[in-house]
Amino acid sequence: MNVRIKFAKYGSLVYIGHLDVMRFFQKAMRRAGIPISYTGGYSPHQIMSFAQPLGLGMSSEGEYVDIQVYDTFSTEESVRRLNEVMTDGMRVLDYRELPEKAKGGMSVIAAADYMLWIDGREKFSAQAKQLWEDFLNKPEILATKESKKGETTLDIKPHILESQMEEDRLYLRVSTGSAINIKPDLVFRTFCEAYPDQLEYPGNKLRIHRIDLYADDENGGFISLNDMGTVVLEGGRS
């Protein structure tokens, strides 16, 4: 049976990279006594896959890991057991059984919600709201992405799916996943650089928090990864 675990990563754990989060959870499964399944062979490993990596320095309340288990405790008991072995800055929020037919695991990810703000919750400049509207109304929004192969330019306008500018924060929904992956800091940098006289990119004072991850749903909308699973009321183990 496949299970989806939702967790939050924050505080000083924003300095822990994706690979280390994976290693952390592998060990946490053992400490918590989660009946996780292993592959065969000489070096068996846990059947486990993580959603979209979170950038170093970002916090999140919408992280996911899918695991395969050969038995289960209830959602409540599993969350309790896992949280007992977490450290400060890592918290398990949910544990849900995935339907049999759920395919593709983490390849289904299509979008993510973020909140961006400036350290100390400083207010954005007075014109920010109006500039943001202007920004979104441009016929195209060209952003320069740096990759190993060099710089590439991309129109990110179709990938800013939704947004809401407030006086001290910006909510963003952007395309996310293996096919197209828009990073929120890229959006914000492009925004600031579009109005060099009025705005200044806050650099390492920019704070980013991931709120949730989504897959495409059947009706052309988005469904939270968490809502794709169901609560385990009574597990085989207790």
Place this chain on the structure above:
Amino acid sequence: MKTNVNEAIAFSEKRHLAVPEEILLSVEKPARYIGNEVNAALKDVNSVDVLFCMCFPDVYEIGMSHLGIQILYDMFNRREDVYCDRVYSPWPDMDRVMREHHIPLFGVESQLPIKKFDFLGITLQYEMCYTNVLQILDLSGIPIYAKDRTEEDPIVVGGGPCSYNPEPLAPFFDFFYMGEGETRYYEIMDLYKEMRAAKKSREEILHAIAKVPGMYVPAFYEVEYYDEEHPAPDPLLDNTIRSFKPIYDDIPKKIRKEIVKDMSDTYYPNHPIVPYIKATQDKVTLEIQRGCIRGCRFCQAGMIYRPVRERSLKFLKENALELLTSTGHEEITLSSLSSSDYSHLEELVNYLIDTYKDQGVNISLPSLRIDAFSLDVMSKVQDIRKSSVTFAPEAGTQRLRNVINKGLTEEDIINGSGQAFDAGWTRVKLYFMLGLPTETVDDMEGIPILCNKIAARYYEIPKEKRNGRVQIVASSSFFVPKPFTPFQWVPMCTKEEFLDRARIVRHKFGEMLNSKSMKYNWHEADLTVLEGVLARGDRRVADVIVKAYEKGCIFDAWSEYYKNEVWMEAFDKCGVSIDFYNTRERSTDELLPWDFIDTGVSKRFLIREWEKAQRAEVTFNCRKQCSGCGVGSFEGGICVERKN
């Protein structure tokens, strides 16, 4: 889009960190500096009487792999009145920004400046970390020289194998703890607490510590050398130590190491800290015994950790379970100097495999002698196609192996590899040393000849049964004579001599019939020369370390950071001769810098062993026959078992 953010998470107050966020995000692996790991003690610094910071003077990933610190960390934190935090050497990128922004070095858990601690305990595991010791003190804002410290500074204590010759570091430490930490630290804490409460001075506290068995306060001991005013009775003793004595009558002339007598009735850290980033040893360590019965004459550990003391099977089984449950690690390793000599090894290993193999737990067994049993075990826990079997003959001929008392014969090696080949292995690794006392060209050439015989043994297997070509990888390090070994008096090779020897070996490899199946690597000679001076140096070497540090040497153990020219310049500037410490032949009458330490192993025994070595005579291991080394006076381990 969701805008109902959990603000408690998003805007959560970060644990106070000593280094600002933008700096942490600019350095490599910021997780090295944030603490808060699984099983960390995390106490309130205001709730305790004694703050102790334990330091491993190398990068975090190495320091976190060290069992000794985990033992003491766990033992200290069991006390409610003590909080033990940890600190490691900031990597050069962090070192730079800390200096730039004047950020004082801090404990990773409490993030409190080191200067606020009562004690800073530094473990000395290898000589090449000595400049890192100075880096730690300097970044902490603690004066490098102990004599310059005030009541505001922590008491700096050293321990670990290098403290068996603490003299090159003597001016930097307030005291050294000689021997195993389990025995006397509680007593020192109690004493400190009491004296601090009574407003006693640093000097008074150190004086009291100097009376605790095993403790060495360098400032209370005076060294005099032979010089023009005090000419040596024999030119062999020129510039050597004339006298070494305490300045007070109430502290010991000789300092006897401390040991744990019963290894099954002591602290074991069965909830060790699990780092977020991958440590060098990403597994739990089960120390099965301490000490070694073998008595290899080049090996310092084999002498200073005597007598061998085993932990009981019951103790180990219980702790293995606790270790795995509390950490979630997927691998357990058995630790000792020579695992094959542990009396209940078979039972222990079979128990671990039977109990944990199905739970995806891997078992690793370093330092195993290759024989039928170990091959059987290895075939159960690792993939034969991907792994190799390892031998450490250390020398190329039987004569030289007798000189060093390495009880491994050519027959053992050929038979062991043969059994491994028959079972499917195709890779053999061998470790050697070059520059051993009495070494001749025959001994050097013996290395490739031995490797060739192993390869030939592989090709005895009928062609259709072979798994392709055999791979023999031989590595040689250069021999460094260490204090408290029978070789403590011998001259060490120069850099040129070392490299010449390596070239002779390499050349001979090329002549071998199976040379295409063999590979040969050797270590760097520069580092070895420096290690030699630091290993057998005296207090006069301390200034060289300071000079090298001031000129930018840190992380000398990392070849990419090792600056040989800077070190050579430092020796030059300080007028310290490398040859005096390395290549000079010492007389057995010489007062050695470390002679004030009593490891239990007598000088008489070491001289006897040195004489036997020159005659290529072997000495039996402790289990076969007592060789009267003197350590029986501790009345522990095998010395007691033999009597019963």
